[in-house]
Amino acid sequence: MSEEITRLLERMTQTWNAGDSAGYAGLFTEDADYITFFGLHLKGRQAIEETHRALFRTSIKLAEGGPEPIVRPLTDDVALVIAGGTSSVDGVPDPSRTSVISLTALRTPEGWRFASFQNSRVSKP
Template identity: 35%
Template sequence: MTTQDDTTALTEVMEQMSEAWGRNDADAYGASFTADATYVTFVGTYYSGRADIVACHRTLFAKFLKNTKLASEITDIRFYGPDTAVVTSRGDTYKGATPPKASKLSKVQSCTFVREGDGQWRIAAFQNTQRKPLMEAISFKTAPGTIPAAQRQ
């Protein structure tokens, strides 16, 4: 049975990931993932295993994402048994002191969490998708049936 403590623990893992990102600490970032985790970036690159995720982020933090921070907002947490959860969030990278407003976060993430044998929640699968607001607007206008239920209210 899941508890409020489990929800808090998942939220803390997401916060620890953001903090590790803000330090450009690939090892700490990777600690949030299972040893055999899968990671799909917004450009479609697929990484397999914590070591691959850490190595990739070590390079990204030294080059393209140097001195960036990670803004995120959890939009949904769902439990599928006592040791599995799916967390959906919005996020984006930024530089400077002020994170972007939640409405400006350009990516949507889906994280499948598992509680491992040591009792810690870790990400087993991560999918990051770049939002395309113009394409969404066109789709919603020309095919209203594609509008998500939460946005129709």
């Protein structure tokens, strides 16, 4: 389970950096809940794809690597995932863009997909 979900996270970074909004959205369930760092709530694959299509036209890229994700199985078919990292703008890493994301991974007939995504910027208290 953990290896499959880690590969799903890797595909998330790869599709983001390739500007592949359809591929990125395809990592989520049809009815996924996706909450951005500024609180926008996207509902479903179509909304995720449409919103990211415009975002992927910018020069924001996700950094490879980062802290090891935490995958906590809740059942055989559901896991809580905590991951994080930073992004770059025009190839320059931007520490102000460091985030922690929480996701719910769900085993589906298509394989593992994310059913929820919550992005929070890391800041000092």
